[in-house]
Amino acid sequence: MSEPRLVEVRRNVLKQNDILARALRERFREKGVFVVSLVSSPGSGKTTFLERTLTELKPEFRVAALVGDLATENDAVRLARSKAPVKQITTGTVCHLDATMVQNALQDWDLGQFDFLFIENVGNLVCPSSYDLGENLRLVLMSVTEGEDKPLKYPTIFNSADVAVITKHELAPAVEFDWETARRSIESVRPGMKIFRLSAKTGEGMAEFLAFLSLQAREHKALQHS
Numbered sequence: 001m002s003e004p005r006l007v008e009v010r011r012n013v014l015k016q017n018d019i020l021a022r023a024l025r026e027r028f029r030e031k032g033v034f035v036v037s038l039v040s041s042p043g044s045g046k047t048t049f050l051e052r053t054l055t056e057l058k059p060e061f062r063v064a065a066l067v068g069d070l071a072t073e074n075d076a077v078r079l080a081r082s083k084a085p086v087k088q089i090t091t092g093t094v095c096h097l098d099a100t101m102v103q104n105a106l107q108d109w110d111l112g113q114f115d116f117l118f119i120e121n122v123g124n125l126v127c128p129s130s131y132d133l134g135e136n137l138r139l140v141l142m143s144v145t146e147g148e149d150k151p152l153k154y155p156t157i158f159n160s161a162d163v164a165v166i167t168k169h170e171l172a173p174a175v176e177f178d179w180e181t182a183r184r185s186i187e188s189v190r191p192g193m194k195i196f197r198l199s200a201k202t203g204e205g206m207a208e209f210l211a212f213l214s215l216q217a218r219e220h221k222a223l224q225h226s
């Protein structure tokens with residue numbers, strides 16, 4: 001395919017995705033579910049963080065999760081330990097989730113039963129950035145073991161997200177992670193972006209994040225009823 005033709009095909013695909021994502025967002029609004037997606041490079045700790053989030057929210061909120069990977073049901077099995085409803089989306093060769101995959105996965109779920117729906121994207125710092133999934137909040141995770149400059153090298157994913165979460169915080173001293181440099185990297189691509197530092201292993205920083213999330217969901221609901 002020639003270059004202009006490729007660009008045109010890609011534009012049409014993205015346009016279709018945006019139309020469907022808009023419909024999904026409207027459906028989420030009608031059903032009163034707050035939808036949070038997670039993007040990051042492979043292995044940053046999305047599933048570990050999400051399993052802990054589901055487990056900690058579950059006594060108070062009705063939660064569910066979708067998780068995307070090219071292959072295996074491994075992450076769905078891990079997330080299901082929280083006892084929340086979980087569905088794996090296997091994308092085959094595709095390096096991101098899209099709105100159609102999310103819509104199909106939700107077909108037999110009554111969204112009115114949930115307060116929060118989480119969507120863990122395929123681990124990739126490039127592909128997921130262009131695909132709106134109809135979510136209300138997008139989190140970009142970055143682990144301390146990846147280095148402080150990832151936001152500078154992959155600005156698009158940080159620009160497509162609302163909040164940054166620095167994971168594996170308890171490992172920071174071992175890998176000489178420089179928090180101030182990381183903060184400046186994020187700030188330079190996304191000024192004012194809210195950043196959390198936490199460890200899903202030790203639980204440090206989780207309470208602050210969960211309080212923020214509940215507040216976001218409450219404010220979102222209040223806005224819709226005003």
Ligand SMILES: Nc1nc2c(ncn2[C@@H]2O[C@H](COP(=O)(O)OP(=O)(O)OP(=O)(O)O)[C@@H](O)[C@H]2O)c(=O)[nH]1
Nearest residue numbers: 041042043044045046047048123168169199200201
């Ligand atoms: N020390 C430490 N290890 C962590 C933490 N969070 C995750 N890990 C480890 O990091 C590895 C990858 O974690 P996952 O949760 O599978 O990462 P992921 O982002 O879901 O990976 P993909 O779905 O493959 O992209 C696992 O060995 C986890 O045990 C943390 O807070 N501290």
Ligand SMILES: [Mg+2]
Nearest residue numbers: 046047075120
């Ligand atoms: Mg995972």
